[in-house]
Amino acid sequence: MTTTRIERRFAALKSASRGGLVTFITAGDPNYELSLDLLRRLPEAGADVIELGMPFTDPMADGPAIQASSLRALRNGMTLKKTLQLVTEFRKGDTETPIILMGYYNPIYSYGVPAFLKDAKAAGVDGLIVVDLPPEEDEELCIPALRAGLNFIRLATPTTDDKRLPTVLRNTSGFVYYVSIAGITGTRSAANADVSAAVGRLKRHTDLPVAVGFGIKTADQAAAIAKVADAAVVGSALVSRIGAHVDERGTASPKAVEDTLALVRELAAGVRRARQ
Amino acid sequence: MIALTASAPAPRNTYRNGPDEFGRFGMFGGRFVAETLMPLILEVEKAYKAAKADPKFAEEMEYYRKHYIGRPSPLYFAPRLTEHFGGAKIYLKRDELNHTGSHKINNCMGQILLAKRMGKTRIIAETGAGQHGVATATVCALFNLPCTVYMGETDIARQQPNVFRMKLLGAEVVPVKSGTRTLKDAMNEALRDWVTNVESTFYIIGTVAGPHPYPTLVRDFQSIIGEEVRWQMAEAEGRLPDTLVACIGGGSNAMGLFHPFLDDQSVEVYGVEAGGDGVETGRHAASLTGGRPGVLHGNRTYLLQNEDGQINDAHSISAGLDYPGIGPEHAWLHDMKRVKYVSATDKEALEAFQLLSKLEGIIPALEPSHALAYVSKIAPTLPKDHLIVMNLCGRGDKDIFAVAQHLGVKL
Structure with a gap:
């Protein structure tokens, strides 16, 4: 079986013995052009894996920063079709950085699962994270996605106990995303000791890489996570940076890209020094 | 030759055995929630199964229904309304006479007893009109549990009396x-x-929606409405009603009335959605008439x-x-064509609101005013021995300020 971009990237991180940086931005935030510019420049700024948010009107598991980011994108006419187009454009210049689409099920369901999987694969998407599809609903998208050759990355949380973990891990591939707090994105952060223990627990159940997210905002926090996990995920802090350059009428300043990339560079430096 | 594909689904042996083990009513329902x-x-589902099998739970429910909620609620024959329309005999199921003024407390009582069994120490709820928030705050006061109610800013502005009520009852709003700062966002x-x-927290969902098992447990707690109507109508007329009418947002009062009658093929059932400015204008809340299947708030349904x-x-x-949604079992009953879903506009509901106040001395909530608006369309066309039951699921005290404003009256 050929390896996927995600598998290759985590293997490379392992041989470089450093933790990775997974960056989340919302597709089309603040608008299509700036979002594409930002997306293209994330790898050189130090993003190892890119999570690209599919905007949704009702992001129930997300905090205010990502909600606002979704709404900025939607207000500027973002759709799932354009999100896939963004990935197609990105892939013209980058064939190695893994891209994972992250979001909620309804826009995909509305697009039609078979058509979506076909178009996502063709665009160069590597994996999916769909927040409101637990293992109990695997037939909806997870199984078809695996058949289509896409990784389906599952969230494990502090409420996922040892008894349930095998269920959660059963059809997970690529990596496991550990949600370090019971809560929504971009709010509080977990204690390092708790994260370390949780990653250890996950590692007893799976050989997959473990990325940890929720509440990581600074380079130091990212470094602390990268010490104990395979990667740190940062999202709310990045989209907040973008949001800071959007005025009340929704007009974005091009500075949004530079400023966000500056934060990515800091975070990347953080994960790179973590295990030195 | 018999056609293998029929345009209308064949009648079933029963419409009352859903959902399946995955929480599905046909393709609708399910458990679309974060890990x-x-x-x-899953714990709520297990606890509810255990509660259902425990006679003590039923006894407790029965006690609070009788002594606290004030059940059974009357099935009232509305003579002047009947005379006004000049057709079918109209009965009103008076769930607006329940403690707290609506059917919502039927469900809140069941869920808080369940929460207590599960050892939960904090209650949250969402509310639109505030009726569910008030009912939740009420049972929280009764059982001494802290209560937080989420309510959209738009709704807070148009339902001030209920906001104050919730605060009096000790809830945080x-x-x-x-x-849009309305129910969906709450x-x-x-x-x-x-x-x-x-x-620590138990979420008391106010309607027959959300992830499995909520649509089922809310339906079960509300079904007392239809169960009472069965024996009350037998006492009053010696037979089953011919037509049931109820308004539908999420659809809990409607499901409570409809469910015990779904297998009685002679009973026609109408759910009335909110038509807003008219379904054709796009400004409405009629998910079945104007929406299509999707996934939101833990279930697949029409959106x-x-x-x-x-x-x-x-x-x-x-x-x-x-x-913008509706309970998944309604979505299924719509596709099965067992229940007919129609709509009434804001304007029609306002007229019905005033009509019932003047003719029967009952000020209805704006929600069941939609049901009455539909009754006003069909009742005149039906024979005098036709029995209609309309669920009067809430009283209108909370709405008088908003209605006055719509009618251009300064209070």
């Missing part, structure tokens, strides 16, 4: 500023709270949404019906 909530959802915010406080799967705003004069 953080999933273990708890959190204004929701996201999205539900998003309640889910965010739940994810954050999952260990108001655009071609990209983004949720559209609902529009209704009634805060309680102002929701």
Whole structure:
């Protein structure tokens, strides 16, 4: 079986013995052009894996920063079709950085699962994270996605106990995303000791890489996570940076890209020094 | 030759055995929630199964229904209304006479008893019109549990009396500023709270929607409405009613009335959605008439949404019906064509609101005013021995300020 971009990237991180940086931005935030510019420049700024948010009107598991980011994108006419187009454009210049689409099920369901999987694969998407599809609903998208050759990355949380973990891990591939707090994105952060223990627990159940997210905002926090996990995920802090350059009428300043990339560079430096 | 594909589904042996083990009513329902909530959802399902099998739970429910809620609620023959329309005999199921003024308490009582059995120490709820928030705050006061109610800012402005009521009852009312600032956004915010406080908190969902097992347990707690109507109508007329009518937002009062009658093929059943400015205008809350299947708030059901799967705003004069979705069992009954789903506009509901006040001395809530608006269309066309039961699921005290404003009256 050929390896996927995600598998290759985590293997490379392992041989470089450093933790990775997974960056989340919302597709089309603040608008299509700036979002594409930002997306293209994330790898050189130090993003190892890119999570690209599919905007949704009702992001129930997300905090205010990502909600606002979704709404900025939607207000500027973002759709799932354009999100896939963004990935197609990105892939013209980058064939190695893994891209994972992250979001909620309804826009995909509305697009039609078979058509979506076909178009996502063709665009160069590597994996999916769909927040409101637990293992109990695997037939909806997870199984078809695996058949289509896409990784389906599952969230494990502090409420996922040892008894349930095998269920959660059963059809997970690529990596496991550990949600370090019971809560929504971009709010509080977990204690390092708790994260370390949780990653250890996950590692007893799976050989997959473990990325940890929720509440990581600074380079130091990212470094602390990268010490104990395979990667740190940062999202709310990045989209907040973008949001800071959007005025009340929704007009974005091009500075949004530079400023966000500056934060990515800091975070990347953080994960790179973590295990030195 | 018999056609293998029929345009209308064949009648079933029963419409009352859903959902399946996956929480599905046909393709609708399910458990579309974040992993953080999933273990708890499974725990709620287990606890509810155990409660249902425990005669003590039934006894407790019976006690509070009788002594606290004030059940059974009367099935009232409305003589002047009947005379006014000049057709079918109209009966009103008086669930507006329950403690707290609506059917919502039937469900809240069941869920808080369940929460207590599960050892939960904090209650959250979402509310639109405030009726569910008031009912939740009430049972929380009764059982001494802290209560947080999420309510959209738009709804807070149009349902001031209920906001004050909830505060009197000791609840914290959190204004929701996201999205359209109505019921849908209140539900998003309640889910965010739940994810954050999952260990301590029980979420009392107000309608027959949300992830499995909520649509089922809310239906079961509300079915007391229809069960009472069965024996009350037998006492009054010696037979089953011919037609049932109820308004539908999420659909809990309607499901409570309909469910015990679904297998009685002679009983015609109408659910009345909120037509807002008219379904053809796009400004409405009629998910079945104007929406298509999608996934939101833990279940697959009919939703108001655009071609990209983004949720559209609902529009209704009634805060309680102002929701872009509907309970999954209704979605299924719609596809099975067992229940007919229709709509009434804001204007029609306002007329019905005034009519019932003048003719029967009963000020209805704006929600059941939609049901009455539909009754006013069919009753004149039906024979005098035709029996209609309309669920008068809430009283209108909470709405008088909003109605006065719509009628251009300064209070």
